[in-house]
Amino acid sequence: MDDLIAALDIGGTKTQLILEQVGGGRVLDVTEPSLEWDAEPEPAAAKWIAERVRRHTPNGARIVSLAFGAQGINRSETGQNLERELAALGYATTAVNDASLIVAAAGFSQGIGVIAGTGAIAVGADADGRFLSSGGWGWVIGDEGSAAGLVREATRAALRANDEGRPDDGLLGHLLADFGVADAERLTRRVNDDPTVDNWAPHAPAVFAAAEAGSALADAVITDGARHLAELVRQLRNRGAVGSDVVVAGSVIVNQPRLLDAFRRSVAEHDQSASVHVLREPPVTGAVMLARSALTK
Structure with missing residues (x-):
C-alpha cells in the first residue's frame, strides 16, 4: 500500500x-x-x-x-x-x-502573510502559535488594497472630484471606458446596481493604468490602499504576531509594482526590521x- x-x-x-x-x-x-x-x-x-x-x-x-x-x-x-x-x-x-x-x-516557519487579490487580509501567529488575523472584512466595507477595494475607492475619488467641478485628471475617464459607460451618473449606477466582487474587481487594472498615465487621484488611491495593507501588518505586530518576514501574495500586489512598492515603503515606516517577500x-x-x-x- x-x-x-x-x-x-x-x-x-x-x-x-x-x-x-x-x-x-x-x-x-x-x-x-x-x-x-x-x-x-x-x-x-x-x-x-x-x-x-x-x-x-x-x-x-x-x-x-x-x-x-x-x-x-x-x-x-x-x-x-x-x-x-x-x-x-x-x-x-x-x-x-x-x-x-x-x-x-x-519557506518560513513564522511570519506574517498578506494577501491582496480579489480581497485583502493579513494573518500571523503569536509566540504560542495562536492564529491572528486582521482585515478580510469584505469588499463592501473593507478589503482596502484589494482589487475590489481599489475600484470602490477610485470610483469614490473620481465621483467626488467630479461633484466638486474639478477637471478629470484621467481617473474618471479610465473608469468610464473600462465600465463601458458614458458619464459619471451612469458610472454611479453601474457600480452600485451590482455591488459584487465580480462587477468591481476586474476593473482594478484601469486604476493602475490611470496612475501610470499621470492621474494623481489614482496614485493617491493606490498609495492609500498600500498604507491600509501595511496597517494590517502593524496591527498583527501589536497583537503579538512573531516573525520579521512579511510574505505577500494575491494577483493585485504581485502583479502591480506600484502597489507593491508603496506597500514596502509603508511597512518600512512602521518596522525597519521587517523584510517583505513576494510569494513565487x-x-x-x-x-x-x-x-x-x-x-x-
Whole structure:
C-alpha cells in the first residue's frame, strides 16, 4: 500500500489538491471549484474535504498526513475542530487559514502573510502559535488594497472630484471606458446596481493604468490602499504576531509594482526590521510543507 500526503488550498472560488508520495513523488495536482464550501459547521466541512480527498486517492493508497488552508478558518477553534472531525474520518490533519499557507510556501516557519487579490487580509501567529488575523472584512466595507477595494475607492475619488467641478485628471475617464459607460451618473449606477466582487474587481487594472498615465487621484488611491495593507501588518505586530518576514501574495500586489512598492515603503515606516517577500510558489506548496512537517512530529 502506498503512503501519501494530501495538501489542499481551499479558496472562495477554487480548491487545489495535491497528492504526493511520502518519498516525494507527485501523484496528483488538480483544481476544482469550491462549490458550497464553508468552514462551519465543522462536521459538514470535514466531510466536504474528505469526499474530495477520497475521490482522488488511488486504489490501495493511504493518506498518512493531510494539511490544508481554507477560507473561513478565522479562529484557532475552527481549525482545531476541523482537525478533530477529520481525525474521526481517518485523516491525521493540520488545518489553517488559507492565507497562512503563504508563509510556509515561502519557506518560513513564522511570519506574517498578506494577501491582496480579489480581497485583502493579513494573518500571523503569536509566540504560542495562536492564529491572528486582521482585515478580510469584505469588499463592501473593507478589503482596502484589494482589487475590489481599489475600484470602490477610485470610483469614490473620481465621483467626488467630479461633484466638486474639478477637471478629470484621467481617473474618471479610465473608469468610464473600462465600465463601458458614458458619464459619471451612469458610472454611479453601474457600480452600485451590482455591488459584487465580480462587477468591481476586474476593473482594478484601469486604476493602475490611470496612475501610470499621470492621474494623481489614482496614485493617491493606490498609495492609500498600500498604507491600509501595511496597517494590517502593524496591527498583527501589536497583537503579538512573531516573525520579521512579511510574505505577500494575491494577483493585485504581485502583479502591480506600484502597489507593491508603496506597500514596502509603508511597512518600512512602521518596522525597519521587517523584510517583505513576494510569494513565487503556489500557496498550496505551504500545505505540502505542513503535511510533511506533521510526519516528523
